[in-house]
Amino acid sequence: MNAIAPFATHTGAPAALAAASGAVQVRGLNKTYRLQGKALPVLADIELDVRPGEFVSIVGASGCGKSTLLRLIVGLEAEYEGQIRLDGALITGTSLERGIVFQDHRLFPWMSVAQNIALALKNHALPQAEKARLVAEHIALVNLDGFADAYPHQLSGGMAQRAAIARALINKPKVLLLDEPLGALDALTRVHLQHELQRIWVQQRCTVIMVTHDIEEALYLGDRVIVMDAHPGRIKRQIHVDLPHPRDRASPVLQGYKEQLLEELVGH
Ligand SMILES: Nc1ncnc2c1ncn2[C@@H]1O[C@H](COP(=O)(O)OP(=O)(O)OP(=O)(O)O)[C@@H](O)[C@H]1O
Numbered sequence: 001m002n003a004i005a006p007f008a009t010h011t012g013a014p015a016a017l018a019a020a021s022g023a024v025q026v027r028g029l030n031k032t033y034r035l036q037g038k039a040l041p042v043l044a045d046i047e048l049d050v051r052p053g054e055f056v057s058i059v060g061a062s063g064c065g066k067s068t069l070l071r072l073i074v075g076l077e078a079e080y081e082g083q084i085r086l087d088g089a090l091i092t093g094t095s096l097e098r099g100i101v102f103q104d105h106r107l108f109p110w111m112s113v114a115q116n117i118a119l120a121l122k123n124h125a126l127p128q129a130e131k132a133r134l135v136a137e138h139i140a141l142v143n144l145d146g147f148a149d150a151y152p153h154q155l156s157g158g159m160a161q162r163a164a165i166a167r168a169l170i171n172k173p174k175v176l177l178l179d180e181p182l183g184a185l186d187a188l189t190r191v192h193l194q195h196e197l198q199r200i201w202v203q204q205r206c207t208v209i210m211v212t213h214d215i216e217e218a219l220y221l222g223d224r225v226i227v228m229d230a231h232p233g234r235i236k237r238q239i240h241v242d243l244p245h246p247r248d249r250a251s252p253v254l255q256g257y258k259e260q261l262l263e264e265l266v267g268h
């Protein structure tokens, strides 16, 4: 996507990305739902800047508004106060520039892996052969070679999430939003897919905003971890993870960040 060397040697947006696309800017964001006639403030005074190519993790208690924030950025909800921009342009609805992956894969059960992924290209006037080439390329990107014709029920949870990630990436989004994408997986598969996500991100270099409940995952992948407070959801703190990618899980530096995050989240 953006023309930078794989495996940038340092975290944060490298200088080469300064003029690239995929900058998310949130200003004065307030979101209120109405529940049984009462106003329920969900997000308050959110200010956020995500640099092109940056990987930002968001953590915070259940119900603090993380998914709501992602839904607003992806354009699934239009009612809010404030401004959300992508590369300076106000976000007013969904767009192929922003892809999302949820905790459940949301693949259509009656379609094969290849058909599910190809569906994301339905609004493109590309020749069939080019679509097939793109689908094959993205199946390979997520290491699902040999499973193009498999149906979702024939896949493991991790494989289905890989297919969902391929579907989200096939339109080359500037921003990839991940809402607990690995949350339903067993611990081993999860660690494996964290590594895969890092590899894919380094290769694609789109901006990523990922919600997770897993502190180690947030730190292993994120250039920055945003900690949210609840009722209403606010940004409480941001931790810059100053470590190069790919990272070593056993790094004592990561351990130090983990202690800071735990302190922030549970106070001990
Ligand atoms: N459509 C809706 N109508 C009314 N209230 C809603 C709606 N969607 C979410 N909420 C409320 O907004 C708040 C934030 O929900 P949200 O799903 O964003 O939290 P979250 O941080 O993603 O939680 P979790 O970690 O459990 O996924 C919750 O109190 C929830 O009840």
Ligand SMILES: [Mg+2]
Residues within 6 Å of the ligand: 066, 067, 068, 179
């Ligand atoms: Mg959520």
